[in-house]
Amino acid sequence: MNIVVLCGGVGGAKFLRGVRAHVQATAPRAAITAIVNVGDDMWLTGLRIAPDLDSVMYALAGENDEVRGWGRTGESERVSGELRAYGVGWDWFTLGDLDIGTHLTRTSYLREGLGLTEATRRISSRWDLGVTLLPATDHEVETHVLVEGGSMHFQEWWTRHRAAIPALGFESRGVASAVPAPGVLDAIAAADVILIAPSNPVVSIGPILEIPGIRAALAGASARIIGISPIIAGSVVRGMADACLTAIGVETSATAVALHYGARSAGRLLDGWLVDESDRAAVGVLEAAGIAAKAVPLWMRDVPLSAEIAREALQL
Amino acid sequence: MNIVVLCGGVGGAKFLRGVRAHVQATAPRAAITAIVNVGDDMWLTGLRIAPDLDSVMYALAGENDEVRGWGRTGESERVSGELRAYGVGWDWFTLGDLDIGTHLTRTSYLREGLGLTEATRRISSRWDLGVTLLPATDHEVETHVLVEGGSMHFQEWWTRHRAAIPALGFESRGVASAVPAPGVLDAIAAADVILIAPSNPVVSIGPILEIPGIRAALAGASARIIGISPIIAGSVVRGMADACLTAIGVETSATAVALHYGARSAGRLLDGWLVDESDRAAVGVLEAAGIAAKAVPLWMRDVPLSAEIAREALQL
Numbered sequence: 001m002n003i004v005v006l007c008g009g010v011g012g013a014k015f016l017r018g019v020r021a022h023v024q025a026t027a028p029r030a031a032i033t034a035i036v037n038v039g040d041d042m043w044l045t046g047l048r049i050a051p052d053l054d055s056v057m058y059a060l061a062g063e064n065d066e067v068r069g070w071g072r073t074g075e076s077e078r079v080s081g082e083l084r085a086y087g088v089g090w091d092w093f094t095l096g097d098l099d100i101g102t103h104l105t106r107t108s109y110l111r112e113g114l115g116l117t118e119a120t121r122r123i124s125s126r127w128d129l130g131v132t133l134l135p136a137t138d139h140e141v142e143t144h145v146l147v148e149g150g151s152m153h154f155q156e157w158w159t160r161h162r163a164a165i166p167a168l169g170f171e172s173r174g175v176a177s178a179v180p181a182p183g184v185l186d187a188i189a190a191a192d193v194i195l196i197a198p199s200n201p202v203v204s205i206g207p208i209l210e211i212p213g214i215r216a217a218l219a220g221a222s223a224r225i226i227g228i229s230p231i232i233a234g235s236v237v238r239g240m241a242d243a244c245l246t247a248i249g250v251e252t253s254a255t256a257v258a259l260h261y262g263a264r265s266a267g268r269l270l271d272g273w274l275v276d277e278s279d280r281a282a283v284g285v286l287e288a289a290g291i292a293a294k295a296v297p298l299w300m301r302d303v304p305l306s307a308e309i310a311r312e313a314l315q316l
Numbered sequence: 317m318n319i320v321v322l323c324g325g326v327g328g329a330k331f332l333r334g335v336r337a338h339v340q341a342t343a344p345r346a347a348i349t350a351i352v353n354v355g356d357d358m359w360l361t362g363l364r365i366a367p368d369l370d371s372v373m374y375a376l377a378g379e380n381d382e383v384r385g386w387g388r389t390g391e392s393e394r395v396s397g398e399l400r401a402y403g404v405g406w407d408w409f410t411l412g413d414l415d416i417g418t419h420l421t422r423t424s425y426l427r428e429g430l431g432l433t434e435a436t437r438r439i440s441s442r443w444d445l446g447v448t449l450l451p452a453t454d455h456e457v458e459t460h461v462l463v464e465g466g467s468m469h470f471q472e473w474w475t476r477h478r479a480a481i482p483a484l485g486f487e488s489r490g491v492a493s494a495v496p497a498p499g500v501l502d503a504i505a506a507a508d509v510i511l512i513a514p515s516n517p518v519v520s521i522g523p524i525l526e527i528p529g530i531r532a533a534l535a536g537a538s539a540r541i542i543g544i545s546p547i548i549a550g551s552v553v554r555g556m557a558d559a560c561l562t563a564i565g566v567e568t569s570a571t572a573v574a575l576h577y578g579a580r581s582a583g584r585l586l587d588g589w590l591v592d593e594s595d596r597a598a599v600g601v602l603e604a605a606g607i608a609a610k611a612v613p614l615w616m617r618d619v620p621l622s623a624e625i626a627r628e629a630l631q632l
Contacts, residue, residue, distance in 0.1 A: 078413035082413075104395065104399060108405070
């Protein structure tokens with residue numbers, strides 16, 4: 001069985017750990033492919049940083065910092081201290097030493113002329129992840145946030161300003177000329193099921209869907225496409241997706257996000273949608289809109305709970 | 317008074333500390349400009365590394381590791397551990413975390429389009445060095461070592477193989493199209509005295525002299541040009557200069573190195589040459605060859621001793 005998961009960073013990573021646990025327990029020969037958002041990627045002090053790919057890789061490798069919720073466990077900031085002393089970089093963006101090891105490795109491969117997909121394959125081969133990581137595209141397509149009077153890189157808006165500056169919209173710079181990364185369209189075509197992780201619909205899943213060719217591939221896929229709501233009882237589970245949804249005029253609710261993705265039967269994305277038990281009332285609305293829906297516990301408090309969500313998604 | 321010093325890395329740094337100490341004690345308004353070799357520079361895992369510029373900067377800043385003899389004091393290797401785990405880089409070339417902070421800063425500036433001179437100016441402005449550091453050139457002119465059957469980057473020959481593979485010669489790749497860095501020719505023209513540090517004549521001073529325009533500027537300078545022998549009693553003071561001298565057919569002796577540089581009166585480099593007390597016999601030979609010479613203690617065991625050498629050089 002081929003399982004494809006579209007995802008962003010930390011939320012996607014949690015979900016992927018559940019998918020992997022479920023698969024290892026029930027269908028150990030199944031292949032899991034994650035198509036990961038690259039809209040958060042950026043150049044910083046000469047380093048190519050890919051936060052979502054790294055978050056997913058660290059979490060699957062068991063190297064993520066569970067307490068802090070992001071980055072590597074056992075991290076230090078010796079190099080960052082020097083960058084600050086030299087007055088370069090962004091002092092609001094933490095670059096851990098172990099993390100810099102990953103960025104340097106990636107940058108080195110890219111400077112040698114490799115694509116991000118091949119660089120990611122080599123980097124992630126350090127661990128037995130049980131999941132193939134594919135960036136959505138090898139092109140540099142970075143999300144910029146439109147704000148009053150201008151725009152800024154997504155990371156500046158998200159990390160520096162904690163999404164507190166009202167966003168007027170989002171722009172995927174360079175997306176028009178981007179193409180899906182090698183293996184992405186094949187993975188979608190060969191999938192037996194396609195899952196949309198409970199990642200940020202606007203700045204994690206959205207930028208993947210914007211890459212020319214991906215929506216068409218999803219539309220033409222023989223697999224069912226099942227999403228998991230990132231919204232529970234009108235609140236975001238983690239992150240600041242509400243600020244993103246508000247910016248594009250979508251209510252912060254499990255129903256509104258599903259309708260934003262739309263029913264595949266109406267030429268849009270979703271065959272099915274999992275909502276939290278507390279959003280049970282959404283099921284009827286979604287079914288009426290042509291999206292199969294089910295209410296199940298959606299809090300990914302630990303891997304077994306995430307695995308149970310994966311099971312429900314695969315069943316739907 | 318304007319003092320210009322041509323130098324390489326660690327040996328040059330020791331000498332420069334002496335020059336600075338002497339000047340601060342006797343002529344605090346004098347300006348010291350170091351023209352530093354860049355032949356050891358290289359790209360490694362996406363980082364631009366400039367070992368000689370950094371050695372000089374760390375030593376002048378008091379941040380060098382006196383015990384180890386190179387690199388930053390209080391250094392750690394968290395990032396290098398990661399690079400090894402990912403299987404990139406050169407496992408025989410140590411990249412300390414603090415040092416990587418410098419390399420990242422330099423790389424960042426270079427990627428922004430700045431030249432090495434301006435990047436060096438910004439980086440070294442972190443400390444009050446009392447010496448202006450100028451790379452010999454902003455061009456990438458890297459020393460490669462010709463060996464039986466091929467060639468390798470100088471660092472590979474020097475650091476990995478400890479100069480144990482017989483060198484057949486040295487090549488400054490790209491030197492033909494290089495030009496002196498901004499400020500280098502002006503510094504030479506405005507100098508009141510030009511000192512050749514007791515650095516490696518072949519792979520530290522040699523690559524500086526090879527840059528088109530620098531020899532002519534030295535020849536035309538109004539200042540006297542005084543060198544300090546890096547060879548004491550037929551042995552190199554530090555490093556493996558003997559392997560380099562042998563490769564170019566020069567004996568490892570204070571006299572032979574001076575004659576290799578040649579007398580300025582004969583259209584070559586030197587007006588004067590300091591040898592160690594133990595090489596007193598060389599003085600007559602050199603004077604006969606048209607090079608003013610003096611025998612003084614040349615072991616740079618501490619800053620006062622180095623300052624005394626600087627005093628003798630300025631007096632000669």
